[in-house]
Amino acid sequence: VRRTYRTTEESRTLLDVAAGRRPADLYLDGATLLNVYSGELHPACVAIAGGRIAYIGSGRSMIGSETSVLPLAGKIVAPGYIDPHAHVLALATPVEFARRALAGGTTTLFADTLNLMLLTPRHAVVPLLGILSGMPLAIFWLLRLRSPSPLPDDSAFTLERFQDLLGVEAVRGVGEVTHWPAVYHGDGDLLGKISLALAAGRRVEGHAPGASGDRIAALAAAGWSSDHEAITPDEVLERLRAGVYTMLRHSSLRPDLPVLAAAVTETRALSGRFMLTADGSDAVTVADHGYLDHVIREAIAAGIPPVLAYQMATLNPAAYYGLDEELGGIGPGRRADIVVLDDLRNPTPEMVLARGTIAARDGRCVAEFPPLDWPQYFPARLAPSWSPDPALFDAPISGPIIHLENSVISRMRDVPVPPGVEPPPGIVRLALLDIEGRWIVRSALSNFVEHLGGLASTLNVAAYPIVAGQRPDDMAAACRRLARLGGGVVAVERGEVVIEIPLPLGGIMSAEPFVEMAAQAKRLYTFLRKHGFSHADPFYSLLFLNNDSLPDIRVTYDGVWDVRRRRVLAPRQDLPS
C-alpha cells in the first residue's frame, strides 16, 4: 500500500523546482491558501511541476520562461475535494459522473465496486479499476465482501477473487459491509475477508445503520474502522468513542448535515476523525446542486466552522485511507488537485486543477478523459428476445406484501388480491425475474404509487429485472421494451411507452452525458410523483427493492424475504422453459 505514487525522478524534479534549480510548469501567484494542515488561511504561492505541488511559499526563483503564471490575487486556493464513500456505477458512467463532480471541485473518490464486481467480465476488472483510478478525477476502490442481494451464483464474491482484487494498488479498502449483523454474529467468510484486508494494509469501511453503541463497539473489534450510517449526533458520538472514524452523510436519500453537525460543533472530538460524504446522491441532486461542493456548503450552513468543513472533505479522508502524502492538501509532493474559490463560504470553484492541469472553469469540465469502450466492460444482460408472458404477472397477491414506509424502509402489510383483478389504488403487483426466464419471485408493493400500468427496471442492486404495475399487459409490454433497450427503466401506460431510460451497460448505466441522464431521471421522478409517489428519493426506492439488509421485507432471488427474521416468506417459483 503506497503512501504516495511519486517516483524517485518525480521527487527529484519537485526538489529541483522547490530549490529554484528548475522552472515550474505552473505558478499560482498571489492567492490565499487554505492550509488544511495548519488550519489557517495564509498568503502563499504554489509552484507545480509534473502534475504535483513542488513548493508553497513566497519564493519566485522557480518561475522560468516556460512557467505559466496564473495571477490569483483575491482568490483562495484549496485542496480538491475527496469523497471517502462514493457510488459511481449507476445511471451515468464513472467518466460522465467524474466530469460533473470535477466541475464542482471533487478530484478524488473512494468508490463502491459492487456493480463492477457483479457485471464486468472477470478479465476486464483489474484493467478497468486501474484506468478509472488514473483519470483526472481519480477513483480509488473499496471492495464488496458480499452481494447485497442473493444471487444464483456467488462466484463474484469468492475469497480467492477478493484476495486477488486486494492486491490491486487502486483498491484501498473494503466498503459498505451491509451485512453487519452477520459480522456481529461471527460469519467466517466476512471475518476472514476483513482480516485479509487489514493484513494487506487496507481499511474496512463499515455500514451499520441502526446498530447500538454496544454493537458498534463489537464491530470495531472485528476490524471496522469507519462508518457513514450515523443519523443522530448521539450515534456519531457512539462511533467516535469506539474508535470508528465517522462520515457525516448528506445525500439525496439522507440529507442529514443539519442534524449531524451538532456532533462536530458540540463535542471536543478530534476533528481529524470526521469526514463528509455524499454517499451516492442521485443524479438529479448532483446535477441541480453539485456534489461535494454542495455537501461542504451544507456543512457550513449547519454551523461547522468553514476550515473544518473543508478539512473533513480533503485531508481527513486522505489520511483515513493512508494517502495523506499523496492527496488532501496543498502541500509539497502532493498531487496538484486544487480548487480556486472566490469566497471560503462558497465551495463551488471558479476553477479546478487536476494534477496541475486546468480541469474545469466556471462549472464546466474541460479535462480530457480516456476513451473507453464501455460495452466491453458492462455488456448488456437482457437479450432482445426476453419477453415474459403477461399471465406471469396475474397471480394472486397473498401473504405479507411490501409497504414502503419511506423511500427505502418497508414494513409488512397484508392486502390479498385475487388473480384477474386489478389491485386497489396504492397497491401494485411486483415481480423479480430471471434474465433467462427460468424463475420469478412475486409480491406486491404498497404506498409506492397510486396507479401504475407497468414499470420494468434493471436499476437495482443485482441488476435483475424488477417489474411493478397494476396491469399485466402493461407490465409485459414494459419488459419487452426493457429487453430491447438491453436494460434500464421503462414505464408503460395502456400499451404506450411513456418513460424509457435506456441503460444498456449492464442494465445499470448509459454512456450518455451526466446531465442527460439526470434529465431522464427527472422525467421518471415526475412520472412517478404524478402517479402518487410521495417519498423523498424514487431512485433509491427502485434501487433497493431487492436489497436484503434493509428492513423489513424485500424481493430477492431466494424469494420474498423477511429481513429481520432472515426467512423466506414466499419462495421463488421456477418457470417452465
Next chain:
Amino acid sequence: VRRTYRTTEESRTLLDVAAGRRPADLYLDGATLLNVYSGELHPACVAIAGGRIAYIGSGRSMIGSETSVLPLAGKIVAPGYIDPHAHVLALATPVEFARRALAGGTTTLFADTLNLMLLTPRHAVVPLLGILSGMPLAIFWLLRLRSPSPLPDDSAFTLERFQDLLGVEAVRGVGEVTHWPAVYHGDGDLLGKISLALAAGRRVEGHAPGASGDRIAALAAAGWSSDHEAITPDEVLERLRAGVYTMLRHSSLRPDLPVLAAAVTETRALSGRFMLTADGSDAVTVADHGYLDHVIREAIAAGIPPVLAYQMATLNPAAYYGLDEELGGIGPGRRADIVVLDDLRNPTPEMVLARGTIAARDGRCVAEFPPLDWPQYFPARLAPSWSPDPALFDAPISGPIIHLENSVISRMRDVPVPPGVEPPPGIVRLALLDIEGRWIVRSALSNFVEHLGGLASTLNVAAYPIVAGQRPDDMAAACRRLARLGGGVVAVERGEVVIEIPLPLGGIMSAEPFVEMAAQAKRLYTFLRKHGFSHADPFYSLLFLNNDSLPDIRVTYDGVWDVRRRRVLAPRQDLPS
C-alpha cells in the same frame, strides 16, 4: 503494511466477548476512560481478551467465572504511551530500557536502527527486530539511510540491504535522515531509498535542524512527512504548513516543550498532526524523571490541554505510522496497552497493562521479557590485545580544533600545541582510532573539560574508539582498559582507572539493569563536571564527536571534518602494522 495484526480467530474471540457470548479474560470496572478518539473523559468499563480490548461500555455480560475483575472506581484509564522517535540501543539494552519505560507507562516505541544496522551480524538482524517488536513494550523500527559518520566500509547501508529490511513487518519507516542537505541537493541514493520506502507504505521520518521554511517545503516534496527538529514555535508552524507532522521534543539534550508549546496553544492547527517525543533522552534523565510520562507532564505544565497532551503521545503517533487500529487508544480491537492513573495531571501510572497483562505497578516493572543472548547480537568489537602506543597521542596540535560551544555544537578554533607538551587547561588532545590499529585521526577538543588525563570511549555514532586527554600515558592506559572491557567508557588519571563503564555489547551497550547503567552514567557525568565540563548533556557530547552532520567540526574516518564546507581539514593517517 498491516493496519492491525489481529487474526480472524482473534477477531472472532473479541466479537464473542463484546457480544457476551464468551467471558473476557479481564474486566476493568468502573474507571473513567480517557477517550483519545472523542477527546473526552467518560465512564466506561473495558473488557479484555487475548491481550486486546474487546469492548468498552457499561455492559457486563462478558464477565464470567474465569474473568478477573479489576475494580478501578475513582481511577482513570488511558492508552499506553507511544514515542514516535526513540533511540534504544545505547548504554542499556532495549530490554532493560523497556523495563524502565514500561514502568512509566510507555508501551510502544518507534526506534532508530542505527546501532543494529551497524553492529549486529547480518543474519541476526531480522530475527532481533522481530523479537524486540514482540516484547511487552513493543518496538517498531525506523531504518537509517546512511551512517551518521563515514565508515571504512558502507556495506551496512546498501540499497539491497535497505530493500530487504523494508520488507520486515516491524519496520514502519525511515528515521533520522540526518543528511538533509544531501536530500535537498538531490542525492540519488537517498532519494531512491525514500521513494522505495513510500512505495512500501512506510513513513519517512525526517531530521532537519536549522532548515528554513523553504527548505522544509522542498524536503516535504521529496517525501519527508515528519520532523522532530523544530526548536521554535515558528519552526513548528513552518513544518505544519508544509504538510509535515511535527514532533515536539523534550529530551535531555533539548528540553524544548516550554518554548514549543505555544505552537499548539496559539495556532488552530489540527491537533492530530502534533506528537511528543523524548528523542533518546539520556539514561540519567530517564532514571530520575521518567520517560514519556515525564514528557507528557512537561507538556501539561507548558500549557497544552491535558487531553491533547495525551493524544499527542498515544493516538497521534499510532495514526502517523498507520497503526491507529492496533495502537494508541482504548478502542475495541486494539492491543490492551493501558495505563491506570490517579489524576490526569499526573501521567506516571499506578499500573500499566501491556497486551492485557499487568506489566508494571507503582513504578516497578513486573513484565516478563524474552531472554536474549546479547553477545550474539552485539559482539564485542575491541580485542583485548588492542593497545595503542602512548606516542600516538603525542603529535603536534595544529590547524583548527574542535571548540565545544554547547553539548553538541562545535566551532573551529586555533590552538597550536607542539608535541611533548601538555596542552593548556581547557584543551585536550583527541583521537579517533581504528579497532585494528591501522589508522588514526588526530585533533583536539576545547571547552570540553579543563583537565583530563585520558578518556577512551566507544560510545559514539560509529562505535569506534575515541580518546581524549592531556597525558599520552593516561590516554593509552584508558585504551588498554577499554580493550579489556570490550568497549565502553574509561577514564584514567595518572595511571589509575577512575571511571569505567563496561559496554561489551558492540562497545555501546551493557546487559546490566537500566538503573545500574544510569548510575554509571551519573558517575561519569560527575567526574566530567568535576574536571570542568560545563555543558548540559555529557552523554551527547561524547556520542556526537564523530557525527558528520552537526556543525562545525568533527573527527571522522575521513579525517578532521569541516561540516559546512564538506571538506577534510586534516586527513586520517595510516599507521604501520
